[in-house]
Amino acid sequence: MKPIHIALMLISAATLAFQVVLTRFFALAQGHHLAFMAVSLALLGAGASGSYLSLRPPTAANLPGVITRGATCFTLSLLAAYLAVNYLPFDAYRLALERSQLLWLTLYYLALTIPFFFSGLVIGATLAVEPGQAGALYAANLLGSGLGPPLALVSLAWLGGPGTLFLCALLGWLAVVGCQVSGVTFHVSRLTFNVSRPTLYALRFLLYSAVALGLVYLALHPPALFEVQLTPYKSLTQALLYPGSEIIFRRWNAFSRVDVIRSEGIRSAPGLSFAYSGELPPQLGLLVDGDNLSPITRPGSPEFTQHLPLALAFALRPAANTLILEPGGGLAVLTALQSGADAVTVVQSNHTVVEAMRHDFADFNGKLYSDPRVTLIIDEPRSFLRRTNQLFDLIILPLTDSFRPVTAGAYTLNEDYRYTVEAFADALAHLSPDGLLIVERWLQLPPSESLRLWGTAIAALELEGDRRPVRQAQGGPETGNRQEAQQLFALRSLQTSLIGIARAPLAVEDMVKVRQFANERQFDLIWLPDLQPDETNRFSLVPGDPYYRTFSELLTTPDPAAFFAAYPYAVAPPTDDHPFFFHFFKWQQIPEILQSLGWSWQPFGGSGYLVLVVLLALVILLSAGLILLPLLWMKDEGGRRKDEIFPSSSFILHPSSFFFYFTLLGLGFLFVEIPLLQHFILYLGQPAYAFAVVTSALLIAAGIGSRYLSPRLSLRLALPLIALLALLYPALLPSLFDATLRLPWIGRMLITVLALLPLGTLLGIPFPRGLRWVAQESPELIPWVWAVNGCASVISAVLAAMMALTWGFSVVLWSAALAYGLAAIVIRHYTD
Structure with a gap:
């Protein structure tokens, strides 16, 4: 494996691990509703990077600088984005009352997009300049992405949330070092230093080592500045307002943070009879992710x-x-x-x-x-x-x-x-x-x-x-x-x-x-x-x-x-x-929601589903801008006529074919991943562990497929097979689960990996083969299709949630089969 592949794996692992950290951060600081919005919109950074590369296409000559600067900026912006969202005075409960909250919300999204923009820049630039190695490069990206979630879960249990953040930064910095090893340099030799070349190399080594060791120290001993700031509406924040209240226990694990609080204000006895006239026994408050206070009660009468x-x-x-x-x-x-x-x-x-x-x-x-x-x-x-x-x-x-x-x-x-x-x-x-x-x-x-x-x-x-x-x-x-x-x-x-x-x-x-x-x-x-x-x-x-x-x-x-x-x-x-017990929304509620907007205790007036509707409209609007802007620029200012870039004599060379193909791939991948994750939660137990196993198995298997199968297996065969398996898995998995449910957890994990291997390896084929198609016909569009795929992935995350809330996860998986089936129709004229 070449050093550049290792660098891509490291930054991909850091990117996925950072997404896990953000999910945990928002679940703790604000709530799951904002975690979903923030992470979904942050993924637009990958699409934005593709649009940027379309406007300023990388070349073999400037690729080293693009990769190194992108990896460095990813490392720095990752820490800066966390601090921004941790301390910006955004209050979701006051969105309807204060226009300033819209500004803070915009800054939230902007801050979260920047790290993903730079990681997408590194991956997209490499694929754009080296389309002939798309299979190997995409495999490195997928393998690193597959390692990110389990690494983050292990780190969360060991280092906690802030410590894991610095671990993500360390992975990003090691990607910078990997770029140096692979010959990608800062070109410091162009600067005038009155030192010899060996001394310059020694100084560079000391710089890289000092930064890496500093990040290790900060991961083990995160500053108080990086402690998660909770919204004032969390149960923990409310309980601490009582005089004399104090946190006496705090511990992270892979999927939560557990706090115990001592407070004279804790009096928890849900449903206690009016006929009871005695005193409540002393209690402590146990909270998971800063919410849902549950009493620890001293035994009494x-x-x-x-x-x-x-x-x-x-x-x-x-x-x-x-x-x-x-x-x-x-x-x-x-x-x-x-x-x-x-x-x-x-x-x-x-x-x-x-x-x-x-x-x-x-x-x-x-x-x-x-x-x-x-x-x-x-x-x-x-x-x-x-x-x-x-x-x-x-x-x-x-x-x-x-x-x-x-x-x-x-x-x-x-x-x-x-x-x-x-x-x-x-x-x-x-x-x-x-x-x-x-x-x-x-x-x-x-x-x-x-x-x-x-x-x-x-x-x-x-x-x-x-x-x-x-x-x-x-x-x-x-x-x-x-x-x-x-x-x-x-x-x-x-x-x-x-x-x-x-x-x-x-x-x-x-x-x-x-x-x-x-x-x-x-x-x-x-x-x-x-x-x-x-x-x-x-x-x-x-x-x-x-x-x-x-x-x-x-x-x-x-x-x-x-x-x-x-x-x-x-x-x-x-x-x-369709396991959404707390989803009570119907469209006929809208008048009541609008009437209480800004005054209800919960944010968004009363329905998380409306948040999804607004979010879907927003990501479609932003995605349209990121996708259309490069095409308009190439048409008006590219120095060539549109028909010189996209000959009209063949529909297959028109960018609409590329657009539909890579859009369907972006939609289909998450339409497969999200429902399968839900299927395996009940089989593997803890949702966080199921997420790590399923996500990693699919991504690593896709990396294997990208590296070893994409040069050999035709798209005309791979795409229909993916569609077929997406339809078969919901029917076959229950029997597999029933036959193996009594195995120990390790055994069930291995069964999960083996069960996902066929589908996962096939999922790694369509994207690199599609890049080969674009490289043959219109290589100028490689960064653009990277943007299309990234934007479609964000849209698919929102669409999958809406479809699951409305019709259930099976419909999402059927939609994945439809997406890959339509992709097979789009490329029917392509000879691979």
Whole structure:
């Protein structure tokens, strides 16, 4: 491998690692909504670099300077961009109130675009000058890109966010050094120095070494200046406003930052009964990514936990063998133990949370996880359920996140596989014959989270199978003799709802216990199989009793699809193919959103989906400018007539063919990558690890295909094969997962890599072969098609999110097959 290939690998790895750092930074500092926008727009830098190279095409003579200056500027701008977005006074919640926020938002995007512009400049210039080596150069780019994400995840766990930023800068600087080794120099010999050449080389070596060692030191000891600044609306920022509050624990891992705060202002007991008159026990606040404060509670009198809604589960199933999924600070575990649970299995996906609970704060929480009745498992809940054979009397999904209004938009893009129909069906399959699945969520008006949860429970019971006719309970509401109605119950406090799903129809004594529990603790019943309308809405009065009305209507309707279509918010049950539990947007909400713009608690007036619409329009507009500007310049000022550059006698030589081909490639690649990542999340477990494995496997395999297959395999064969595999993978992967799910994680990772290898290697062929086509016909357009491909990639990221939110991930993968199929039609006249 030549030094220039190593330099390309290093800067590509740094670029992808920096994208991972930015994603983590914005998830922590602002929220996932802005992380998506910022990283998507930052990718425009690659397209901008192609446009720049089209206007100022590199040559073999000036390529060394372009590469070296680009790599150096990437290293410097990477650090500068981070500082800019960390300290610019941008407040997304005030966008509708202050015009100045638009300026800060523009500067945000500009700052983030600059590093990607310079990395794209290095890669694009090399491909433009050396199209004959496109396969090898593109392979180096893909291999480096494939190494970037896992390197970033390892570094985040070891060095934290700011430390990983300096590691990215170090990789960029090593790319500069690689350029020097490959003969690319700063041309310092042109300057006048009164030193000998050996001395000059020694000084250069000292400079490179000093900068590299400095970056290593800063990675290990990042300055306080680079500490992430949180938005004032994060739970951690709000908690620190209370006098005497302090952070007593902070630790990074590959996918989150965990903080624990001590504050007298922490009083967290979601759904606590009005009948409780005692003091709340001392609590600490546990936060992941600065949000969703979950209490770590010092054990005290059981009277406190017995007045939480979750205590109903243990009133119904005393001495239960219990499974608790993602308990956060452990309040649900404390409730289970103080309620007399016989055994408690705790599944927590965040190992840093487990370490904090089991070691750092074990004395405070009463050694909760050292209780002999507790079995602790570090795993994703879905992954655990799909691999275990255990049956449980109770499976509990407790409430551990913060309240979100119905009109919140910041979390609409978050997929959550705990609340899908398939997730509930998996849980039901692991219940004992009289077992219960208990789920808690917040209440909103009109009903949204709770109603969506109710619909998901009904759909899961239908999916679970083995339906037997059950006699309608005497005196109960009319439910069309649906068995699901006999297996469900629900109650609410002032702010929270609890829904119970039984494996078998509820016994009469169970319904008696539910009524007794609700009446004693002043909780309102929403549903029981024999519930009468006058038994609801008694304590926390809500005009019109919308919870009982909508819950019973959904159970009685013969056409649930019509019910969901008529409801003002999107509350249809989420599925594994469409796992967006917090996405409630419908177009009919727009008047309400516009009316509350600038005044709602969450940013963007109430829908993250509208953010995607605006973002799509913006990236299309910017992409059009970046793509059309070079063509207009070449037409007006290039010194040649348009028909001299693009002969009109053959359509295949017209730039529209190049445009469509490279646009379809840019769209298709992410249309493949994003859905496949979602498929493998449930197989591999932790989403961050799935991202690293899937992304790296696809990119490295594509690099192998670019290097070794692109010179040999025809585009006429490669493109249809990609389209075919994109259609086959969703059908074949479930069987593969079922057959290998019980393998250890390393085994599943190897299966993932092998499964992605055929598709990945084929994905590495179309781009370098397309560059060869352009080089043969119109080599002046190589930088331009680099811009087209980069801009299309940004558009595809936004389009894929919108399509997944609207129709599900399968549609995105089908669209990938369509894109590659259309690309095959575009090149049908090209003889390779």
